[in-house]
Amino acid sequence: MDALDGNAIGGMLRSAFGEEMTAATGVCATCGKPNVLAELRVYLRAPGAVGRCRHCGNVVTVLVERHEVTCVDLRGLAHLT
Amino acid sequence: MEGTALRGRLTWQIGTVIELIQETARTRSIVLDLPEWRGHRAGQHVDVRLTADDGYQAQRSYSIASAPEDGHLEITVERLDDGEVSPYLVGELRPGDALELRGPIGGYFVWEASLGGPLLLVAGGSGVVPLRAMLRHHSAIGSTVPMRLLYSARTLDEVIYRDELMKSAEGAIDVRFTLTREQPEGWRGYARRIDRELLAEVAWPVDDRSLVYVCGPTGFVETAAEALVALGHEPGRIRTERFGPS
Numbered sequence: 001m002d003a004l005d006g007n008a009i010g011g012m013l014r015s016a017f018g019e020e021m022t023a024a025t026g027v028c029a030t031c032g033k034p035n036v037l038a039e040l041r042v043y044l045r046a047p048g049a050v051g052r053c054r055h056c057g058n059v060v061t062v063l064v065e066r067h068e069v070t071c072v073d074l075r076g077l078a079h080l081t
Numbered sequence: 082m083e084g085t086a087l088r089g090r091l092t093w094q095i096g097t098v099i100e101l102i103q104e105t106a107r108t109r110s111i112v113l114d115l116p117e118w119r120g121h122r123a124g125q126h127v128d129v130r131l132t133a134d135d136g137y138q139a140q141r142s143y144s145i146a147s148a149p150e151d152g153h154l155e156i157t158v159e160r161l162d163d164g165e166v167s168p169y170l171v172g173e174l175r176p177g178d179a180l181e182l183r184g185p186i187g188g189y190f191v192w193e194a195s196l197g198g199p200l201l202l203v204a205g206g207s208g209v210v211p212l213r214a215m216l217r218h219h220s221a222i223g224s225t226v227p228m229r230l231l232y233s234a235r236t237l238d239e240v241i242y243r244d245e246l247m248k249s250a251e252g253a254i255d256v257r258f259t260l261t262r263e264q265p266e267g268w269r270g271y272a273r274r275i276d277r278e279l280l281a282e283v284a285w286p287v288d289d290r291s292l293v294y295v296c297g298p299t300g301f302v303e304t305a306a307e308a309l310v311a312l313g314h315e316p317g318r319i320r321t322e323r324f325g326p327s
Contacts, residue, residue, distance in 0.1 A: 002298070002299035002323075002325050003299060003323070004299065004323050004324065004325055005299075005302075005321065005322065005323045006189075007126070007142070007187055007189065007190055007322045007323070008142055008323075008324075010126065010142070010186040011091065011127075011128040011142065011183060011184070011186045014091045014186055015090070015091045015183075020186075020187070020188035022186075022187050022188055022189040023188040036189060037189075038187070038189035038190060038320075038321075038322075039321065
């Protein structure tokens with residue numbers, strides 16, 4: 001299926017971080033290139049919402065939201081600013 | 082403190098449907114009264130959540146169709162036949178019903194006066210929704226930033242906000258339609274898919290350093306954004322939002 005983009009996880013990011021995050025920049029830990037989070041390739045149908053680096057395709061974010069609790073895995077990011 | 086939202090925290094709130102507007106055969110606008118709403122920026126979206134009797138929840142994102150200056154929040158939803166949420170929103174929801182949502186969400190696919198222009202808005206299908214919020218905002222603040230909309234739809238009947246956009250076209254906004262599948266007799270707009278050639282004709286000259294917003298299905302957005310970059314437009318001034326059945 002076609003990927004969406006990071007705009008689609010704006011609500012989950014906001015509830016996890018407490019602020020708007022789609023305009024933030026995350027540096028991919030695999031290829032070292034920066035991604036505006038709104039530009040990540042996002043798959044919502046995986047177990048959790050998976051965000052992949054637009055440049056190299058590696059997984060940089062995984063978000064799971066269940067009953068007001070958001071679990072966040074950002075191990076694919078080297079930096080987030 | 083009870084009743085006080087934590088600063089910055091995004092909480093679910095209940096809106097009441099005050100009006101439903103059938104835009105096309107498959108799309109409907111939902112106008113909501115939201116007592117706790119604190120305003121939004123043009124281009125942002127909301128998450129809508131439906132809860133079944135057994136507690137099962139389904140959540141989707143929908144772009145805000147109204148300008149920040151409009152009195153009520155409006156979203157426009159396209160019915161996807163195999164969708165979990167859109168058939169209910171387009172077919173079942175009635176005035177007076179409650180709807181749970183949170184927002185506003187997003188700070189990237191947003192236009193406000195301080196960002197300037199000139200502006201090129203490129204819409205594929207229901208991708209026109211957040212761009213309509215930008216058009217309305219532009220008009221509401223009396224902006225003089227040059228604005229051009231290129232809107233691709235399959236047929237004239239599938240053009241959302243048709244009357245409103247036609248009216249904008251009589252004013253200061255340059256509105257161009259392309260109908261990819263079927264054109265009415267005497268159609269004077271474009272009749273082909275958006276590609277590099279069409280964008281070369283419609284986009285502002287590269288030297289104008291225009292700000293571009295592209296919204297539509299994933300394939301449409303990729304094609305348009307890649308073509309614009311190939312034509313020499315700065316990637317950093319092209320903002321994109323993709324949607325699809327989810």
